[in-house]
Amino acid sequence: MEMTIDNRPLVEMKNLKKYFKTSNGSLHAVDDINLSIKKGTTLGVVGESGCGKSTLGRTILRLTPHTSGEVLFKGENILEYDKKKMRLLRQQMQMIFQDPYSSLNPRNTVYQLIAEQLVVNKIYKSKVELEERVMHLMNTVGLDERYVNTYPHELDGGRRQRIGLARAISMNPEFIVCDEPVSALDVSIQAQILNLLMDLQEKMGLTYMFITHDLSVVKHISDEIAVLYVGQCIEKAPSKELFENPMHPYTKMLLSAIPVPALRKDGFKREIIKGEVTNPIDPKPGCRFAARCKYCTPQCIGENLELKEKTPNHFVMCRLYE
Numbered sequence: 001m002e003m004t005i006d007n008r009p010l011v012e013m014k015n016l017k018k019y020f021k022t023s024n025g026s027l028h029a030v031d032d033i034n035l036s037i038k039k040g041t042t043l044g045v046v047g048e049s050g051c052g053k054s055t056l057g058r059t060i061l062r063l064t065p066h067t068s069g070e071v072l073f074k075g076e077n078i079l080e081y082d083k084k085k086m087r088l089l090r091q092q093m094q095m096i097f098q099d100p101y102s103s104l105n106p107r108n109t110v111y112q113l114i115a116e117q118l119v120v121n122k123i124y125k126s127k128v129e130l131e132e133r134v135m136h137l138m139n140t141v142g143l144d145e146r147y148v149n150t151y152p153h154e155l156d157g158g159r160r161q162r163i164g165l166a167r168a169i170s171m172n173p174e175f176i177v178c179d180e181p182v183s184a185l186d187v188s189i190q191a192q193i194l195n196l197l198m199d200l201q202e203k204m205g206l207t208y209m210f211i212t213h214d215l216s217v218v219k220h221i222s223d224e225i226a227v228l229y230v231g232q233c234i235e236k237a238p239s240k241e242l243f244e245n246p247m248h249p250y251t252k253m254l255l256s257a258i259p260v261p262a263l264r265k266d267g268f269k270r271e272i273i274k275g276e277v278t279n280p281i282d283p284k285p286g287c288r289f290a291a292r293c294k295y296c297t298p299q300c301i302g303e304n305l306e307l308k309e310k311t312p313n314h315f316v317m318c319r320l321y322e
Contacts, residue, residue, distance in 0.1 A: 009036035016069035031231035044222030100160035
């Protein structure tokens with residue numbers, strides 16, 4: 001089946017917030033996020049460690065309870081679903097976790113790990129049908145059938161992550177959150193897993209939210225990219241547009257940090273981010289990047305900013321463009 005891109009959003013986040021209570025106040029992990037993902041496309045979510053990327057993904061899937069806001073799947077707010085509705089919805093929304101070892105039960109074989117969701121949801125009535133489905137999934141993700149009775153600790157990271165992929169697609173979902181699925185793998189294995197994800201997307205019409213801190217990876221796989229900083233989305237644009245015309249000072253600095261494979265760097269100037277990250281516990285109104293921004297003015301502090309469209313499909317949260 002060829003991938004088709006629908007102009008209607010499959011997933012939408014409206015004013016989504018997730019705060020964690022601490023002894024010093026509320027930690028704003030996800031703060032007023034408004035994003036949408038069209039069917040059959042990939043939204044890359046980037047930012048440094050601790051910016052709220054993984055929390056956003058887990059909140060969308062209701063693995064972490066939200067504080068306020070909405071998550072729309074095919075136009076319906078799934079945050080209002082009861083347990084019965086969520087159980088059915090879980091078949092359509094899946095997740096690939098960052099660590100390909102700790103996300104797998106070490107006591108189960110490859111067969112048991114892949115078959116688990118199919119058994120729990122009583123998809124197949126006979127063992128023969130179940131075995132055929134498991135073998136088909138193993139072949140789909142590039143796992144040789146000889147590993148069927150193997151345990152996770154006997155496999156390398158790439159094969160473990162293929163198990164995670166097989167588990168994620170076992171229920172024929174429509175939407176998958178990929179939480180840094182290649183960050184723990186070698187570079188050559190990263191390329192294999194990325195190409196496999198793109199092939200599966202084309203064949204099954206999948207929609208991805210791809211979370212990563214590697215801008216080279218996100219450029220390769222994403223249709224659109226959202227940049228997060230201290231819980232806020234500060235810039236969103238089509239992948240090519242973001243790399244060719246970054247607007248937010250933080251995005252520009254992130255792009256300048258990408259390693260350049262060249263012996264000579266004539267004319268290349270790397271921008272270094274200085275200063276400390278804003279405290280995410282009850283942050284003060286204003287731009288959260290102001291303390292590290294060389295373009296900071298008094299107007300950047302004291303009043304919260306909004307994500308606004310500056311050019312077609314290119315949104316940015318910055319006083320420089322107001």
